[in-house]
Structures are given as C-alpha cells and as structure tokens.
Amino acid sequence: MRAARDAYGEVLVELGKENADIVVLDADLSSSTKTSVFAKAFPDRFFNMGIAEANMMGVAAGLASAGKIPFASTFAVFATGRVYDQIRQSIAYAGFNVKIVATHGGLTVGPDGATHQALEDVALMRVLPGMTVIVPSDAEETKQAVRAAAGHVGPVYIRLGREAVPDVFPAGATFEIGKGNMFLPGISREQVIAAPPSTLEFDVSFIACGVMVKECLDASALLEAEGIKASVAGFASIKPFDADLCLALARQSRLVVAAEEHSVVGGLGGAVCECLAENYPARVLRIGVLDRFGESGSGRELLEAYGLTGPSIARKAKAALR
Amino acid sequence: MWKLQSEMEGGGPSIEYVEEMASRLRYHIIRMVGAAGSGHPGGSLSSSDIVAALYFGGILRVDPRNPLWSDRDRFVLSKGHAAPVLYAALAEKGFFPVDVLLTLRKMGSPLQGHPDCKKVAGVEVSTGSLGQGLSLAVGMALAGRLDKKDYKVWALLGDGECQEGQVWEAAMSAAHYKLDNLRVIVDHNHLQIDGPVEKVMSVEPIAEKFSAFGWETVSVDGHSVRELLEAFRRPSAGKPLAIIAETVKGKGVKFMEGVAGWHGKAPQGEELDRALAEVTMREKAEERGQ
C-alpha cells in the first residue's frame, strides 16, 4: 500500500538530480501533491505560484519555451478544468514540453466533496491534440510513468489519486507511453496481440486505469470462482491509446469492460468505444461515474455507492454476459 | 435556539451577544470537524467573529422561514472550505436543526465538505474552488440594482484566495459598475496551505490594491466585534467597500493559532479533547458572564 503521490515526490527528486532542466511549480498545495519534497531538495528550481493556477500554467509554458522541463502540480480539478484554456492555447497548441501532474483525481478524494472530485479531467485533456494522458494504477507504475513523461518531448497530463492504494503493477513490467500492460492472466501484452483468433477464450476482458485496476482484479477473482474466465489489462496510457491491445482483447473475449474512476463520458471508456466501434464492433460495458457530480463521503463509501467496487463490477459483467 | 436576549432589549444586538454567538460557532466548528475526522478548522475559526457579526449583529437581513425571500441580503462564502462556520451560523439562525451539524462531510449529509446551494437552505451559491465567489457576488449586486432592490451583497474571501486573478477581474468590474451594494470582507489571517501568504505569494499591500481598483477600503481587527460592526454599518460611498479584517488563523484554540498545519486537518483523540475543552471553557465562562 502506497499513495501514488508519495512516489511522485520521490521520483521528482531523482529526476531533479539527473537533469538540471527539471523545474517544478505548484499552486499552494505542495504538501498535498508532494512537490514539497522536490522543493526541499532543489529550492531554486521550485516555484510556488500561490493560489493562481492559470498563471502557473502560463508560466510553465514560458519556462518550457526557454528549454526547461516544467512539472506543474495541483489537484486534478484545478489542474485541468480551471485552466483548460491556458493549457489549450499556451501549452498544447505550441506543443510545449510541460508535464502536468495532478493529484486528488476522482471520487476517492472523499469528504471534500464534488468541488474537489475531478471526474472530467481525463476527457478534457484527452481531447487536446498532442496531449499525452496517463492514469497509473499504483505507486510503482506512477514512478515509471513520471520518468517516461520526463523523457517524452511534448505536453503530458498524469492523474494520480489521494489515497494509499495496493501495489498491483506486475513485477518486472514496464510502463511505456502508448502501451497497455496485462495484469491478469500471466501473459504479456505481446502474447495477447500475437494469439491466433479465439484461442484465449476470455469471457470478459477488463480494460482499466487508476484505482479501478485493483477493483477489476477483485472482480475477475470473483468471476473466476464462478468459472467465468477473465483478463485484466491496465491502460494507464489513455492517450496515445493502445488500439492494438484493445482490439486483440476484444477479439479474444465475449465482453469488454472499461473501468475508470471518471465520468463514463469521454474518458477511457470513451476511448475503448471509439476504437472498437470503428474497427471491430464489440459489446462494451462502461464502468464509471454516470454523468453526475460526486459528493462527500469516504473514498470506499463512494466507490461502493457509485458501483465501482469489485463485487459490483463482477455483478454487472455477469449480467451483461447472460 | 440561542436567546436573542439583547434584541429583546430593543436597539441592535449587543456586542456581548454577538461575542457569545461567535464562541458558540467556534464550539460547533470543533465538534463538527472532530466528528467528521477531516475538514478545515483554521480558516473557519479565523472567520467566526466576522460571520457572527454578519448573522447575529443585525447586519444580514435573512429569514430562515423564507430562505429565498427576494429582498434578502446575500452572503457568499467565497472561501468555501470554511463551510463549518457558515453551517454553524445557519443552524443557529434556524435554517436547519443544530444536530444536523454533526453529519458534516458524511455520506448522504446535506452538509458537504464545501457548501452546496442545492442541498442547504441559506447557502446562496456553491463554492470551494477559490477565487470565484466575488464574481458571483458582482452578478447578484448587478441583479439587485436592475430589480431596484435595496439588498446588500457580502462576500468573504481568504487572503490566499486573493492570489487568484479572477478576484481582481471581479474587483475591477465591481468598481466599474459602481456597485455600492457590494461589500467584501478579506479574512486576513496571513496563512494559506503551504505557509505564510507573505512567503508563498505576497498579496500586499492588499487594502491599497482594492483602493487602486476603485474601492472604498477599511481595515479592522477581525476579532473585535465592535470594530467589525462599525465597518459593516458604514454608509455607502458610491462604490464597493472592502473590509480588510486582521485575524489569527485558528483563533480560539491556542494550539491552532497561527499554525498553517491546522488549515485542513481535524483534531482527533487527545487534541480534540483539548480543543473542545478550550472552546467549551470559553463558552461556559461567557455564560457565567466572565
């Protein structure tokens, strides 16, 4: 169990040591986003911009235009919707090398309630040309994703959660921008893609990101116990989207289930449906927040109430298979 | 409900009564945040005297039996994370039962972590994303003028919140439209999440900034009910009024006072007991007239 944001703070410091061009910006939430760790190690390369997110994004764009590699962090609601136009006009349009790493995405922000629960951020970032969008499943995948973002030239949006989450990223797996990973069963992405048609015979294939990977692993265990064969793929890289793996999974499965801690509109489920509708029309079940705002409650209570836990997902998948 | 003793004596409510209500709000804040296990005590406590003066000092014209009364004064809690102080005031005012306060932040409660105007009578607009409340207040003030109503619009902002550019866009528009029915109070507690406002991103000189934007300004001790009421009762000067209230974050709980760490953390266990003892003691002492 570890919070992805703790891993973020740690890897930022490693990156800071390796590359003097890495600079970090925050908007009065450095203690929560964990950029405070970088601030301590590299006070000269850390800029607290105060509660002024729009300015922060513009300044990040300016730093990038001069060759720096800025990481700009705040909560996901403030890192996207609030500054959408600054990101669109000043960062994405110019293709500037800004890394937006947002924490406190999704419902599991908990008791702060709807104003602080970003459920549209992935959709907003995904629609921007040239923007890479990553939603890692745990601390280890976060570390690798942040490293990959630093090495990638161009704007990147990474969404992290608030709470500590179980370690689920498969041992020895590597995160690559544009590629998903198989979490279950123990076969590789490449093996799934290379498998001849209808040989893997999955009843259901889960395509998930963020905390929902763990919930889908739980769901698949419940389904397996009932003799239903399931696979779980982590699609942390939502954009670029791993169409090869998505299509291969659809071809090997009776049902595809896309799961995310985000609105069912425009996020990972949207990407899966777009890919399959155009290339291989298949049955898709979207698990996510049904076009509504969140509310106060504990993270767990909210996941349960919104039908985003393993048992609930398993029930829905079973019903859809019938 | 708390006795409106001084109101019954005729004239405005007494300063002592408003002070009593302020300590009552502090008591509720600690109990609520303690029960919730999360929330924002620091900025709720620093705003307690301000909110008490507005709601219990005969300033805000509101009617709990008719929350949407079209002639009511409007209060916008732009620093929405201070929801506990607003909820406590609304409950004491009679907008909803006091025992609902202990459901703060719990699943299914109308008392969301940040105020939701669709769930709680007396909450004018939904806030929590900082920097937006003053714009809403400008809209309300413009509507009041169009409708030839004499209601006033009040907005309470944090000092860190004043770093948001939108605050100054709103300030510019309020002065441009000469909104003398609009009043802003800045809770100048000198702290935000990452530390002192002065260190994170200075907003000084804050009063001069509002003046330069075309506002009338006045600075007061934000824990002096007398000074607050005096400022609140100032006649309009043909332009919007900004009241800079000098405050102490966490005011009323000694170990929270002036400590940035108590911005968004709930006291638990022994700390909760200590905090409760302090706000209860004060209340008791005041009850005994000490």
Ligand SMILES: Cc1ncc(C[n+]2csc(CCOP(=O)(O)OP(=O)(O)O)c2C)c(N)n1
């Ligand atoms: C747009 C936005 N950015 C960031 C936050 C997170 N946040 C909540 S409170 C706070 C600090 C507020 O400081 P201040 O305005 O001084 O409030 P006070 O000291 O009165 O609590 C921050 C950064 C937010 N709610 N909204």
Ligand SMILES: [Mg+2]
């Ligand atoms: Mg402050």
